[in-house]
Amino acid sequence: MKKIISLSVLMLFVSIITQPQTKKVKVVTTLNYLKYVTEQIGGNNVSVIALANPKQDPHYVTPTPRMNAVTTDADLFIENGMGLDQWAKNVVDASGNPKVQAGTSGHLTATLNVPVKELPTEVSRAWGDIHPQGNPHVWLDPLNIKIIAENIAGSLKTLDPANAAYYLNNLQHFKEQIDAAMFGEALLKAVGKKAGDILSRKTKTGELTAWLQTKKLNSKLGGWMKTAQSLAGKKVITYHKTYIYFAERFGIDLAGELEEKPGIPPPPQHRDAVVELVKREHITTILNDNFYSTEAAEYVSSKTGAKVAVTYIDVYATTETETYEGLISTLLQNLSGTVR
Amino acid sequence: MKKFIGIFILVSIAAVCLNAQHREADSSVNLRRIQAQLSALQSLVDSITAVNENSSVHEEDLEAVEERMEKQFSEVENKIASISRSTAPIILNPRITTFINFAARVDNKNVLDETGTIPIHNRPFLRTVELELGAPVDPYADAVTILSVEDEAGTGFAIDAEEAYVNIKRLPIIESAPLGVKLKIGKFRAPFGINNSIHLHDLPWTTRPLPIAKYLGTEHGEFFESGFNTAGAEADFFLPSFHSSSAIEMKLALMRSGEIGMAQGTAGNNPPLVGRLGFSQEWNNEQLLLLGVSGYHEPGNHSTQLIGADVTYKWAPIEKRESRSFVVGGELFAGSRSAPDTAGRKTTIKPFGGFAYAQYQFSYWTYFGLRYDWLQEPSDAALITKAAAAYISYYTTEFLRFRLGVEHKQSDLLAPKFNNVTSIIFDVNVVFGSHPVEPYWVNR
Numbered sequence: 001m002k003k004i005i006s007l008s009v010l011m012l013f014v015s016i017i018t019q020p021q022t023k024k025v026k027v028v029t030t031l032n033y034l035k036y037v038t039e040q041i042g043g044n045n046v047s048v049i050a051l052a053n054p055k056q057d058p059h060y061v062t063p064t065p066r067m068n069a070v071t072t073d074a075d076l077f078i079e080n081g082m083g084l085d086q087w088a089k090n091v092v093d094a095s096g097n098p099k100v101q102a103g104t105s106g107h108l109t110a111t112l113n114v115p116v117k118e119l120p121t122e123v124s125r126a127w128g129d130i131h132p133q134g135n136p137h138v139w140l141d142p143l144n145i146k147i148i149a150e151n152i153a154g155s156l157k158t159l160d161p162a163n164a165a166y167y168l169n170n171l172q173h174f175k176e177q178i179d180a181a182m183f184g185e186a187l188l189k190a191v192g193k194k195a196g197d198i199l200s201r202k203t204k205t206g207e208l209t210a211w212l213q214t215k216k217l218n219s220k221l222g223g224w225m226k227t228a229q230s231l232a233g234k235k236v237i238t239y240h241k242t243y244i245y246f247a248e249r250f251g252i253d254l255a256g257e258l259e260e261k262p263g264i265p266p267p268p269q270h271r272d273a274v275v276e277l278v279k280r281e282h283i284t285t286i287l288n289d290n291f292y293s294t295e296a297a298e299y300v301s302s303k304t305g306a307k308v309a310v311t312y313i314d315v316y317a318t319t320e321t322e323t324y325e326g327l328i329s330t331l332l333q334n335l336s337g338t339v340r
Numbered sequence: 341m342k343k344f345i346g347i348f349i350l351v352s353i354a355a356v357c358l359n360a361q362h363r364e365a366d367s368s369v370n371l372r373r374i375q376a377q378l379s380a381l382q383s384l385v386d387s388i389t390a391v392n393e394n395s396s397v398h399e400e401d402l403e404a405v406e407e408r409m410e411k412q413f414s415e416v417e418n419k420i421a422s423i424s425r426s427t428a429p430i431i432l433n434p435r436i437t438t439f440i441n442f443a444a445r446v447d448n449k450n451v452l453d454e455t456g457t458i459p460i461h462n463r464p465f466l467r468t469v470e471l472e473l474g475a476p477v478d479p480y481a482d483a484v485t486i487l488s489v490e491d492e493a494g495t496g497f498a499i500d501a502e503e504a505y506v507n508i509k510r511l512p513i514i515e516s517a518p519l520g521v522k523l524k525i526g527k528f529r530a531p532f533g534i535n536n537s538i539h540l541h542d543l544p545w546t547t548r549p550l551p552i553a554k555y556l557g558t559e560h561g562e563f564f565e566s567g568f569n570t571a572g573a574e575a576d577f578f579l580p581s582f583h584s585s586s587a588i589e590m591k592l593a594l595m596r597s598g599e600i601g602m603a604q605g606t607a608g609n610n611p612p613l614v615g616r617l618g619f620s621q622e623w624n625n626e627q628l629l630l631l632g633v634s635g636y637h638e639p640g641n642h643s644t645q646l647i648g649a650d651v652t653y654k655w656a657p658i659e660k661r662e663s664r665s666f667v668v669g670g671e672l673f674a675g676s677r678s679a680p681d682t683a684g685r686k687t688t689i690k691p692f693g694g695f696a697y698a699q700y701q702f703s704y705w706t707y708f709g710l711r712y713d714w715l716q717e718p719s720d721a722a723l724i725t726k727a728a729a730a731y732i733s734y735y736t737t738e739f740l741r742f743r744l745g746v747e748h749k750q751s752d753l754l755a756p757k758f759n760n761v762t763s764i765i766f767d768v769n770v771v772f773g774s775h776p777v778e779p780y781w782v783n784r
Binding site for chain 2 (some may be wrong): 049052053055056057060061062064065066068069070071072073093094095096097098101102103104125129198201202204205207211263264265290291292293
């Protein structure tokens with residue numbers, strides 16, 4: 001016992017005197033899309049570690065000693081929040097790092113100020129694993145990712161004010177990248193100054209198509225919004241309520257879920273109800289997040305002929321989703337290939 | 341024209357903002373309506389901008405109006421977000437969770453509790469009801485209280501503070517804790533091995549492993565809540581590891597003497613030192629290996645030492661993680677207890693024991709597991725007790741769990757008519773409230 005204590009005291013001493021002197025802001029994020037955005041904003045001034053595996057269900061990540069240890073010396077901890085990555089609290093608590101505790105400038109809930117959907121009127125487990133603060137899958141709407149990027153830039157500015165201009169410049173560049181992917185370069189050029197803001201606003205209010213017609217700019221529309229034109233109003237089934245932000249942005253109609261209640265595998269009678277729905281509404285596509293079993297989706301598919309598209313929702317999950325732009329493009333391609 | 345447009349828009353903004361202030365306390369529905377009005381106004385500005393591209397309207401003035409409107413727009417959106425999120429039911433109140441554990445047993449022989457006086461065979465028990473309250477105390481500390489109502493082997497119920505402690509994360513004078521040092525002060529489950537820190541309702545088995553009940557502590561035996569939990573103070577910190585996928589964690593605690601099962605009710609003169617040095621290695625968030633060595637050192641006239649080693653390996657695939665997993669593990673214990681006999685000579689007992697288990701998850705709902713326990717009795721190392729158990733668990737969700745187990749136990753301590761007991765145990769765990777995520781929990 002004495003040897004163990006002596007050894008640990010010695011290791012503690014060694015660790016204190018060998019603390020690396022680095023100027024980079026060390027950031028730990030729960031999910032990989034947050035890592036991606038932080039790297040876009042922070043550039044060479046940050047080192048970022050994501051705790052979850054991008055193929056993993058973000059609801060159910062088991063906090064481990066490794067996660068706690070890497071957070072011990074972080075300058076900034078970023079979580080999605082809204083009850084999605086609740087396990088983040090265990091990591092922050094167990095890290096013992098005072099700089100990243102909730103309520104400090106080193107702790108960021110990235111979805112702050114993002115307009116939420118599906119805010120429950122009743123918070124009860126009778127409804128399954130509902131999120132009291134609304135549906136948390138906000139990052140799948142490209143307009144929301146810009147708000148998230150602003151929040152991250154804000155935190156980096158606070159922690160590293162000497163490089164504030166650098167972070168703001170990167171933020172602007174990131175937003176332009178998203179705008180270009182969303183609307184196409186040609187349309188941005190045609191609209192001119194503040195095109196990204198104007199087009200984003202028109203998209204939010206549902207006036208984009210009409211406004212483009214008035215301005216005779218329809219032919220200039222490109223990017224995701226152009227791709228999504230062929231999907232407008234099409235009905236799809238999803239396993240979980242993962243895609244409500246994505247669907248609203250791109251005009252897709254979510255007709256139902258395989259889960260009867262969120263977070264609980266679909267019971268047989270509900271699968272049959274979904275089969276009836278798919279037949280009645282002539283639905284051709286079932287989106288099944290990669291981390292959920294495809295058993296129920298395949299059952300419905302076998303009875304109806306609807307195609308099952310296995311989808312990824314985090315950056316870095318596959319080679320096609322190495323960027324946020326790749327993630328959204330892949331989701332749209334999956335839909336374009338199956339929706340009729 | 342320029343003035344007219346500018347005044348019109350400014351008046352509109354003022355009206356909308358005034359309206360927003362009056363209704364700040366109203367529901368988010370009203371705010372959404374205001375947001376819609378702002379959107380409409382913004383749309384109007386966009387249209388005017390478009391229409392007047394080549395007119396005499398001054399672009400810079402319109403730009404300024406637009407910026408003001410944008411600011412108001414985001415302020416309203418922020419208000420909506422904050423009102424929306426304020427529905428979280430934990431504002432200032434503690435997080436409250438209730439756990440209920442019910443168990444019924446059918447035995448082929450009469451079974452007595454650990455005191456050897458109370459029959460516990462062929463009957464149902466409400467083994468524990470726990471009420472857990474947890475909340476931040478201030479920016480520097482969190483506190484947890486777990487009040488339990490425990491079945492006293494069918495003779496009644498006892499209310500106990502199962503755990504009650506404060507976790508100090510930082511101090512106003514220390515802005516950065518070296519190695520993430522945290523202090524826990526109060527009554528808590530001691531950092532000895534892995535399974536001692538898990539509460540009865542979170543165990544994957546229907547009973548505690550015998551070595552934990554016997555060496556670490558019990559009042560009524562392995563069928564009831566047991567383990568080593570007492571008052572003390574603990575420091576928990578990380579040591580430098582070899583690789584980013586691994587971690588080394590040290591927990592050291594000073595606790596009240598004489599309360600560990602190994603001490604057999606005799607207290608030393610000094611508070612015992614308890615600790616665990618743990619090593620963990622992760623592979624791709626898919627496989628987790630935990631290795632640990634633990635120690636308990638209680639010096640004095642009546643001295644007690646206990647050394648433990650634990651290993652846990654868990655596999656859960658990255659995809660479809662909720663429906664497949666495998667866990668294997670075990671713990672070994674080697675104890676030494678010295679006490680003077682009636683002639684004043686010191687006698688020492690050195691018992692040894694351990695348990696091993698494995699569990700496989702077949703589906704989201706179903707688990708199957710085995711466990712084997714073997715130990716030398718802490719009162720007399722020449723006496724052996726062993727048990728083998730198998731169980732199947734069915735979860736509707738993580739909050740409602742049913743378990744059916746069969747267990748066979750042999751003990752040199754027991755008279756023949758009480759020995760070679762085979763028991764069938766059915767238990768139900770219910771969790772309601774805001775139970776937080778459990779680290780390393782074997783079932784999820």
